[in-house]
Ligand SMILES: [Zn+2]
């Protein structure tokens with residue numbers, strides 16, 4: 420019988436930068452080819468000639484578009500086939516175009532439960548919830564063996580966790596599982612729905628403008644904030660970059676084609692990115708609107724000029740990132756300048772990663788013989804939460 424081998428090239432005892440090799444005697448594929456999260460380490464390519472110098476892999480399957488899973492695909496040898504979710508691809512194509520970067524050319528797209536056969540390995544994607552839109556778990560099968568890679572996932576998003584659990588096989592041989600939250604003791608993941616309720620309260624209690632500092636690529640969060648804006652009679656404002664992303668994500672995601680979403684630009688050079696939208700507004704109109712505006716730290720000069728046209732009194736800045744980013748110099752400056760403009764800073768965030776309860780529930784569902792922890796700084800914790808299962812650290 421052909422044996423399927425698992426080799427975690429990178430990502431075992433660290434968060435991010437996943438590169439996982441699955442091979443048989445005849446076929447060799449990678450699950451994710453990510454960059455390290457640490458910016459300083461990103462220029463150094465890992466020593467994998469078969470990925471960069473020649474096509475030593477038959478394919479790379481990308482679980483989702485976060486750089487720590489996708490980043491190295493841009494540098495991979497062009498003869499290696501790339502597979503990624505279709506909406507994911509539409510989103511990265513849009514962001515690459517916006518930034519003037521060359522994009523990738525996938526050979527095919529991942530769709531929920533649609534098998535892709537590469538040599539003697541069959542890969543089945545399972546749509547899961549994460550802070551990246553269109554994320555997949557990847558099930559590899561060959562010669563009666565099965566290996567499931569979770570990618571990044573959570574149970575606290577808008578998609579019901581039970582939907583994912585019901586669709587998965589009830590017995591697998593090996594589970595390559597993420598444990599991002601295991602270094603935060605006693606961590607409990609708040610749901611997006613709870614965030615929405617908190618946002619509704621804040622958006623109605625504070626009468627001034629609302630600014631939301633969040634990742635434009637976090638579509639679930641954009642939906643949460645849009646819903647809160649709608650419920651409190653605020654129009655939702657997205658800049659050129661975010662408008663492109665939400666439009667690429669699909670017609671159900673709040674984008675400037677919605678009647679209560681408007682596009683705005685922070686400089687005339689960005690106009691070409693919003694020209695297709697009927698609903699676009701400039702500072703003069705914005706200053707007279709009741710709104711919730713998505714912002715980024717690079718928009719500080721724009722916010723300053725807007726504050727000269729309208730009062731920021733009783734206004735809010737919603738900080739919707741992981742708290743660790745508050746130590747970043749650029750972030751510190753942005754937050755203190757926002758405070759100086761009279762905005763009150765409120766944190767509303769929840770993780771894109773499963774907490775321990777969700778991981779335990781997940782393990783119970785797929786019932787693996789072996790667990791291989793990845794994307795974690797506390798792999799040992801798997802031995803405590805699943806003592807009956809062999810954990811390969
Ligand atoms: Zn990740």
Ligand SMILES: [Zn+2]
Pocket residue numbers: 483485549551571771
């Ligand atoms: Zn991720």
